[in-house]
Ligand SMILES: Cc1cc2nc3c(=O)[nH]c(=O)nc-3n(C[C@H](O)[C@H](O)[C@@H](O)COP(=O)(O)OP(=O)(O)OC[C@H]3O[C@@H](n4cnc5c(N)ncnc54)[C@H](O)[C@@H]3O)c2cc1C
């Protein structure tokens with residue numbers, strides 16, 4: 001079974017993140033790039049499925065040059081190879097354009113399953129998996145907290161607000177995973193060394209079959225018109241508990257009409 | 260005035276509060292039309308009318324037997340047939356997916372996790388853990404906007420609530436992912452986390468899987484219970500209740516953080532709460548910087564006293 005895992009490099013949430021004043025895009029050079037956390041769960045799930053059913057795991061990243069670091073990390077977890085679509089024409093692409101670019105690139109690959117994280121920590125739109133299924137015309141098995149494959153049938157548990165749904169489809173399919181589906185492994189030293197030699201195919205948009213008129217900031221379906229720092233919250237009251245802290249909060253809540 | 264489609268969230272014949280908020284937002288843009296999948300009870304229709312729905316489109320329950328795609332077909336068809344000015348949905352994980360697919364079908368764009376929207380459909384986002392406010396718009400076609408619960412206050416306004424059944428043939432492609440079972444996990448009587456007006460969350464400071472100190476306070480306030488990732492990772496509370504970047508985003512009127520340090524990833528999920536109260540034994544904890552009222556002390560002493568005091572004053 002051939003699995004493609006989508007990996008995005010995002011600014012580290014621990015560092016101060018910024019927008020570029022010129023075009024309101026994320027300043028990806030200002031912060032350290034890390035693998036989007038939920039993508040590590042996607043990689044782990046792909047590796048677990050490979051261990052069970054055989055096949056190959058390919059990492060697919062649409063991202064700037066510096067995303068190479070994240071691709072190496074993904075390979076060091078145990079993926080076999082990677083495809084990196086990098087092209088200045090892609091800069092500024094929004095959620096739907098990114099899904100389009102990924103769908104086109106997948107058209108050049110052979111796969112039974114596409115796995116991704118359910119959202120990224122930078123944009124948090126949570127729409128790429130669904131939009132990708134729409135573009136590819138494949139079953140949408142998103143928000144999975146459990147995946148089972150039997151021959152060409154696939155069954156997932158789709159997380160909902162009050163429990164889960166059991167969802168069934170046939171391969172090929174698009175799966176997005178939520179946290180808690182598994183525990184991502186740490187790369188071993190041996191795998192880190194081996195990852196340096198694994199093949200990474202570099203593609204430009206033409207190689208990936210992406211139409212330049214459908215991607216990039218100039219053609220984006222959404223546009224950031226302005227941004228500003230959030231007004232600081234007025235400094236609150238801090239009291240030390242001297243035995244009546246609970247009563248003091250109750251008084252505060254009463255003053256705000258919560259009790 | 261052009262129609263604005265609002266996808267209705269409902270359970271057991273009751274409209275969810277967020278739908279009333281969406282109808283209120285829709286009135287700024289045009290004439291709200293509510294879209295109901297599944298049984299539209301009289302009570303449900305009446306409520307939609309009370310919040311300004313001029314039309315109510317009802318669609319077959321079969322749409323709910325498959326994941327997301329049929330709902331997107333429904334919304335895209337209605338948006339095109341009625342030349343809608345915008346499509347509004349709640350920013351739940353599921354509806355954001357519906358919004359994404361709808362926008363692909365319409366060849367437009369999608370704005371998610373929006374906290375406010377103008378008559379021109381310019382949407383406000385609160386990003387990077389609440390540190391930055393941005394405005395964004397869809398550049399062409401019918402904008403599809405997913406709005407956060409509790410972001411826009413619901414205001415009543417009477418609408419004609421004229422009911423129209425939608426004739427729609429769902430494509431086979433949209434039936435590719437079939438829902439074969441639904442499992443509800445223990446929820447109890449508390450309000451749903453993302454919709455609740457009051458949320459009381461516990462973190463590592465709770466110290467054990469006995470979360471009753473958090474639950475009792477939530478119950479005294481009629482609120483929902485949340486948890487930090489540290490508490491969830493420790494196995495003290497289920498993941499469904501995690502607040503933060505990789506959990507739920509909440510925006511209640513009152514958020515109480517018990518034994519939570521206030522890491523940026525936690526704040527990303529609660530910073531737009533209107534009033535924030537914290538109990539933390541560390542006077543340097545970052546949560547204090549964003550709190551309207553905070554007590555430096557042991558939550559196991561302060562929270563039970565607060566619970567008792569609230570119950571006394573009821
Ligand atoms: C605050 C904010 C809110 C937004 N809200 C929405 C929204 O609700 N819906 C929506 O659809 N869009 C949204 N966008 C996207 C926005 O509308 C524009 O499309 C634009 O600002 C792109 O965002 P970005 O900053 O992530 O761009 P970039 O940083 O350029 O990144 C865009 C994408 O292209 C990739 N990329 C960048 N450079 C390259 C390269 N050289 N080669 C290959 N890939 C590359 C990145 O990895 C990323 O996936 C939002 C953006 C911001 C900053």
Ligand SMILES: Cc1cc2nc3c(=O)[nH]c(=O)nc-3n(C[C@H](O)[C@H](O)[C@H](O)COP(=O)(O)OP(=O)(O)OC[C@H]3O[C@@H](n4cnc5c(N)ncnc54)[C@H](O)[C@@H]3O)c2cc1C
Nearest residue numbers: 462463464487488489503504505506518519520524540558
């Ligand atoms: C990519 C990524 C995503 C993440 N997503 C999330 C997320 O969705 N949600 C989330 O919450 N975190 C998330 N985190 C984790 C986050 O960084 C913090 O580690 C986490 O929020 C810490 O939880 P905590 O505040 O409960 O624990 P701690 O940071 O350990 O804080 C515990 C606090 O309790 C106080 N305390 C201890 N005992 C008592 C007592 N008896 N009385 C009063 N106070 C006491 C301490 O002073 C301390 O401030 C994410 C991290 C990453 C890297």
